[in-house]
Amino acid sequence: xxxxxxxRMKTKTSPASFLHKSFPGQTRSTLIAFTVLMGMALAPQTxxxxxxxxxxxxxxxxxxxGTAATGDAGPFSQTGTPTWNVVNTTSxxxxxxxSDAGGQSTGITLSTTGITGAWRNTAFTTDxxxxxxxxxxxxxIGGNTTFTFSNVPAGTYELYVIAGVxxxxxxxEYTTNVTIGSVTQSVVRPIYTDVSDFIPxxxxxxxxxxxxxFELTLESPGTISGTMFSPTITAGSxxxxxxxxxxFQLVAIPEPSTIVLVGIxxxxxxxxxxxx
Numbered sequence: 624x625x626x627x628x629x630x631r632m633k634t635k636t637s638p639a640s641f642l643h644k645s646f647p648g649q650t651r652s653t654l655i656a657f658t659v660l661m662g663m664a665l666a667p668q669t670x671x672x673x674x675x676x677x678x679x680x681x682x683x684x685x686x687x688x689g690t691a692a693t694g695d696a697g698p699f700s701q702t703g704t705p706t707w708n709v710v711n712t713t714s715x716x717x718x719x720x721x722s723d724a725g726g727q728s729t730g731i732t733l734s735t736t737g738i739t740g741a742w743r744n745t746a747f748t749t750d751x752x753x754x755x756x757x758x759x760x761x762x763x764i765g766g767n768t769t770f771t772f773s774n775v776p777a778g779t780y781e782l783y784v785i786a787g788v789x790x791x792x793x794x795x796e797y798t799t800n801v802t803i804g805s806v807t808q809s810v811v812r813p814i815y816t817d818v819s820d821f822i823p824x825x826x827x828x829x830x831x832x833x834x835x836x837f838e839l840t841l842e843s844p845g846t847i848s849g850t851m852f853s854p855t856i857t858a859g860s861x862x863x864x865x866x867x868x869x870x871f872q873l874v875a876i877p878e879p880s881t882i883v884l885v886g887i888x889x890x891x892x893x894x895x896x897x898x899x
Contacts, residue, residue: 685759763865
């Protein structure tokens with residue numbers, strides 16, 4: 624088994640041997656801790672098939688003749704051809720099963736109360752950005768609505784509530800308050816001379832005008848529930864004070880504590896590596 628001069632035998636190195644030879648003790652411990660933390664952060668949830676980085680899109684429609692949302696239609700920007708859960712209804716939803724943007728079942732469901740009808744505005748453009756706001760479900764005049772996402776895994780989330788985009792009168796400024804837990808945020812539909820004053824293809828996605836966003840953390844598997852209150856007229860005049868619910872986007876994001884721990888571990892690893 625002679626080898627040419629200068630050649631070396633190729634041998635297999637185990638991961639443990641590689642760590643031992645490549646990194647001193649303290650750095651090696653840091654690397655192992657960092658790897659464990661990354662594994663914890665990226666490990667699949669068991670309560671439902673919905674993990675960090677996943678996204679659920681919901682488009683609430685008047686009927687099958689409505690304009691189903693497509694592509695990058697919501698305030699949370701997406702690429703490619705994401706799946707939208709297109710829900711056609713004129714009444715309340717009861718545990719509607721939701722898929723993620725990749726078309727995979729999540730185990731999460733959506734229910735509502737207070738819905739008495741639905742409609743669509745055919746005057747809006749056919750731009751993909753407007754496809755989620757062309758249709759809506761609504762409450763009675765003066766009524767409130769609720770929404771509930773059930774079977775949500777423990778974790779941290781951003782919930783985009785797309786609402787209040789359409790009102791019949793252009794002569795009134797409508798403010799719709801949305802409450803989740805102890806937090807209340809508002810969507811203000813302004814007095815307008817043209818729908819481009821507030822729809823996504825004209826104004827763009829503007830928080831507080833055509834959507835609002837909540838950041839939420841569930842310590843254990845459970846529900847995310849909110850109430851949308853009958854709009855108040857904060858300027859001008861009108862009488863069509865209904866809740867208009869256009870859609871939702873639910874995004875699973877890394878928990879802040881996980882980001883901090885991973886950041887500390889990675890920073891320590893780089894420091895020890897430089898000192899070596």
